[in-house]
Amino acid sequence: MERNISSRPPENAPKAARESNFAVNLNRRYMMDRIFKAAAWGATIISVIILSWLLLTILMDGLGTLNWNFITSFPSRKAERAGIIAALAGTVWLMGLVALFAFPIGVGAGIYLEEFAEDNWFTQFVEINIGNLAGVPSIIYGLLGLAVFVRIMEPITGGRSVLSGSLTISLLILPIVIVATREALRAIPDSLRLAGYALGATRWQVVRSHVLPAALPGILTGMILALSRAIGETASLIAVGAAVFISFLPEGLNSQFTAMPIQIYNWISRPQDEFHYIAASGIIVLMAALLVMNGLAIYLRNRFQQEKL
């Protein structure tokens, strides 16, 4: 146990030993540094270039036909009179309803699985399935929505309605919301939970007062990602039966509807060039709507972060 002091090497030995045992080779290591920095920079710049090229072509094609008339008009057989208002309204309805359905259910399920559920075969089964569901193609969700929401639940949903569509998309993004919620909750250190329990808090009091507020920014980030996926969703909506030619705004949950991606797809698949230009205009409106939605979510997130101190 005691250290043998007399076995220490002579004074000049350490330096000699260091030189012989390590080949420091700084030049080579810094070279690798530079190579990987350049590679990472290249990867970044490639994605930026592709993205700006996409944006640029869209803007060049679409800005010419993008005007107030386009935004406030219903679709038409003539490209110069066609507008996107029906699809824009449909998308706004969809996103509002999707957020309303998916946020409480997804966050609730995430909280249950992460904070309350015991680790047994059932929760593991649920967990694996949620992971798999996130990877299921959206057309499958569309067919499910067609069978369940459009056909079976027709008395409630009104068939091919905005309600059926938003329920279908909610299902589609639920796994993303649940997984994001769990990740956000898992990132909260246990010391915070223990502090609450040690003061005589119940599980829900600990979650409600400490864990959830701390995790909320992360949960909202997940919600932003999920809604960004939902706003571009086309295949499942076509399966559910979103109409492609609608000349009225949705009046209620059971109303027929269309959405911007569907409208854009419809215009692009027409032979006339004029329709391709207004499709580009539609894409600009879609991106603007996405930006507004994400901006709102980021604003909410920052507000919660400030409240948290």
Place this chain on the structure above:
Amino acid sequence: MASPTPSSSISAVAESKSIALKAEKVSVYYGSNLAVKDVYLDIPEHEIVAFIGPSGCGKSTILRCFNRMNDLIPIAKVEGRILFDGEEISGKRVDPVELRRRVGMVFQKPNPFPKSIYDNITFGAKINGYQGDYDELVERSLRGAALWDEVKDKLKESGLGLSGGQQQRLCIARAIAIEPEVILMDEPCSALDPISTIKVEELMHDLKSKYTIVIVTHNMQQASRVSDRTAFFNAIATDKGGKMGYLVEYDKTEAIFSNPKEEYTRDYVSGRFG
């Protein structure tokens, strides 16, 4: 290896002082691993009892038995009887949430809530249905933790903005705000600098008149400075490659440090160990 000798621990509290906490043949399992075996321990009211011993000897595990924090670890299982004010608390009949209001805890790493200093103090009071005046409670608790003068002008600021030592005293203030009878401290000074450590130790002396304090510490000087009694735990290697802790000796602190009965204790407190 010497076998655990519970006899020395029972005799440690022979006087007529009333017993706040009592462990009778307490063993804790993590899964199928026996982590601590057959601990007998009496903790008298208004005293400071220190748990010392090498890592893995189960001193923190035993500490967490007293406020049922082991309940939160799904694989942990506690056997034996634990009594608080003569009432058994290890059974299913006692509600751990209610128990934890009466047996407070301070952790190794300061863990204030990411909220204002004021809210840190009032949270425990709110959830436990405190009836009195909250401003008065905050001032009383912070004074009790010797923190009031340092923070009285910034009660609305975040508890995370304080220094490590101040954060730990905030955690103590938060613990005493719900008027517990016992405060458990799990290495409360191991993340603090020496000046902050001294402040917390002085605070413990002040708190002794109102509360019973159990402290786990790796710092033997600290144990000898603050505690009235000291329990020395040791760990032995098990067949499965794990460690099993047991109580070696429990006595008045002077006796443990100057005249221990067990050789292991003597080796440990004199630094000739581990």
